[in-house]
Amino acid sequence: MQFKYGIDKLTISKVVAIAKGTLEGVITSEVKQRVINCREKVESLANSNKAIYGVNTGFGPLCDVKITVDETNKLQENLLITHAVGVGNPIDKQLSKLMMICKVHALCQGYSGISIKVIERILYFIENDVLPVVPEQGSVGASGDLAPLSHLFLPLIGEGAFWIKDKIVSAKSVLKQYNLQPIELKAKEGLALINGTQFILAHAVVGLKKMDYLLDLADVAGAMSIEGYQGSSAPFRDELHKIRPFQGTVKVAERMFMLLYKSQNVDAHENCERVQDPYSMRCIPQVHGASRNAYYHLKELTEIELNSVTDNPIVLSDIEAISGGNFHGQPLAMALDYGSIAVSELGNISDRRCFLLLEGKFGLPRLLTTGGGLNSGFMIPQYTTAALVSENKSLCFPSSADSIPTALGQEDHVSMGSISGRKFNQILENLEKILAIELMYAAQALEFRRPNTFSDIIESNFKIIRQKVKRLEEDRLLKDDIDAMIQLVKQQKFILK
Numbered sequence: 001m002q003f004k005y006g007i008d009k010l011t012i013s014k015v016v017a018i019a020k021g022t023l024e025g026v027i028t029s030e031v032k033q034r035v036i037n038c039r040e041k042v043e044s045l046a047n048s049n050k051a052i053y054g055v056n057t058g059f060g061p062l063c064d065v066k067i068t069v070d071e072t073n074k075l076q077e078n079l080l081i082t083h084a085v086g087v088g089n090p091i092d093k094q095l096s097k098l099m100m101i102c103k104v105h106a107l108c109q110g111y112s113g114i115s116i117k118v119i120e121r122i123l124y125f126i127e128n129d130v131l132p133v134v135p136e137q138g139s140v141g142a143s144g145d146l147a148p149l150s151h152l153f154l155p156l157i158g159e160g161a162f163w164i165k166d167k168i169v170s171a172k173s174v175l176k177q178y179n180l181q182p183i184e185l186k187a188k189e190g191l192a193l194i195n196g197t198q199f200i201l202a203h204a205v206v207g208l209k210k211m212d213y214l215l216d217l218a219d220v221a222g223a224m225s226i227e228g229y230q231g232s233s234a235p236f237r238d239e240l241h242k243i244r245p246f247q248g249t250v251k252v253a254e255r256m257f258m259l260l261y262k263s264q265n266v267d268a269h270e271n272c273e274r275v276q277d278p279y280s281m282r283c284i285p286q287v288h289g290a291s292r293n294a295y296y297h298l299k300e301l302t303e304i305e306l307n308s309v310t311d312n313p314i315v316l317s318d319i320e321a322i323s324g325g326n327f328h329g330q331p332l333a334m335a336l337d338y339g340s341i342a343v344s345e346l347g348n349i350s351d352r353r354c355f356l357l358l359e360g361k362f363g364l365p366r367l368l369t370t371g372g373g374l375n376s377g378f379m380i381p382q383y384t385t386a387a388l389v390s391e392n393k394s395l396c397f398p399s400s401a402d403s404i405p406t407a408l409g410q411e412d413h414v415s416m417g418s419i420s421g422r423k424f425n426q427i428l429e430n431l432e433k434i435l436a437i438e439l440m441y442a443a444q445a446l447e448f449r450r451p452n453t454f455s456d457i458i459e460s461n462f463k464i465i466r467q468k469v470k471r472l473e474e475d476r477l478l479k480d481d482i483d484a485m486i487q488l489v490k491q492q493k494f495i496l497k
Contacts, residue, residue, distance in 0.1 A: 007108075016205065252288045281356070
């Protein structure tokens with residue numbers, strides 16, 4: 001199968017498939033001609049007497065300085081070099097690849113004025129896994145992700161560095177190894193490369209892909225905890241949610257009912273004297289559902305951005321290029337902050353369920369061990385979930401609520417969306433660990449409900465856990481068990497439906 005850049009609609013699943021190599025991204029002759037036509041418009045503008053930002057003027061606060069025709073190429077090279085000021089650890093190689101894919105699709109829309117030669121070189125990097133090294137810090141998320149995009153495209157001109165397997169190698173030596181010459185950028189090309197939201201966008205794509213799985217896994221963990229606690233399935237009945245029909249809530253209620261369907265354990269205490277369960281059990285549809293609503297919103301906005309042109313200026317004709325603000329990261333920054341809160345809450349309620357399973361109620365032994373006193377059982381892993389939940393709460397301060405002016409005040413309101421995207425993924429990583437511990441707790445709790453049986457899905461997931469983590473009979477080093485559970489979550493080994 002092929003994806004046609006600049007023509008087909010890019011989705012989260014498609015951009016991930018292109019990065020994995022299971023979907024081929026191609027440029028059609030129609031798109032090539034579109035790009036060439038736009039490039040010709042830029043060359044016409046560059047040779048005119050009209051001041052066009054970034055084409056024949058300086059950048060940012062230097063936009064009032066006119067650049068001669070002879071200086072335009074040097075201006076673009078200087079742009080990449082001076083803006084490559086990122087710091088911190090390199091981002092994951094996969095993020096660099098996603099950034100390039102997103103940028104190619106945007107450039108192929110035909111409004112950026114870049115040459116087809118530059119686009120084809122970026123495609124070569126994508127297809128051959130020649131991935132630039134990009135530091136994680138330095139973008140304020142307006143004028144686009146200037147610093148990370150500059151590092152991403154420095155190798156085009158023979159500067160910067162690439163990943164070769166797990167080693168960082170200078171771009172000069174890698175280009176020589178592949179028999180590639182550095183590209184001389186022409187008018188507006190450097191600006192088209194580094195203006196845009198592709199750093200924010202790549203973080204949103206990676207985070208949403210992970211969040212999609214973890215939303216389902218949180219339901220599974222919740223259902224297993226309810227089984228261990230011998231909670232009720234009544235709060236998940238369709239009649240209740242029809243009269244408050246939020247999309248996410250309805251979806252979670254359906255899933256919870258499915259996950260508990262035909263459970264002998266649930267049926268065994270249908271007529272018990274307990275009136276209601278604590279909120280972290282009973283309100284799973286409302287809480288998990290609210291997080292799903294945030295996911296739906298962020299996904300919708302991310303897929304709009306995947307198919308948008310976010311550089312500047314936008315070339316409309318051979319006499320007009322509009323300097324606007326499509327590079328501003330606020331549309332994604334705010335939604336990513338919302339997504340961070342949504343993910344954090346999944347961890348918050350998961351920790352509460354862990355706590356309930358330790359209390360020693362309704363037939364469960366305290367700390368999920370029959371040898372309490374000599375043995376601490378599962379007391380301490382809940383300290384870990386509590387620490388992770390607290391860390392997530394501190395990461396939930398919305399980066400988009402902050403703005404520090406840059407460029408001598410020319411860029412006087414910025415989105416900080418790059419920070420929003422990075423924090424979103426940090427919180428997701430913490431959630432993986434929290435859910436891993438809840439699943440371990442729930443599996444231990446289920447041991448005390450035998451000989452009752454559970455739904456097929458829960459029984460299958462119980463077996464998956466027991467292949468890696470044995471029932472706790474007496475105290476042992478739990479770090480290895482926790483790490484094994486985290487790997488099961490990260491490798492997405494659990495059955496969700």
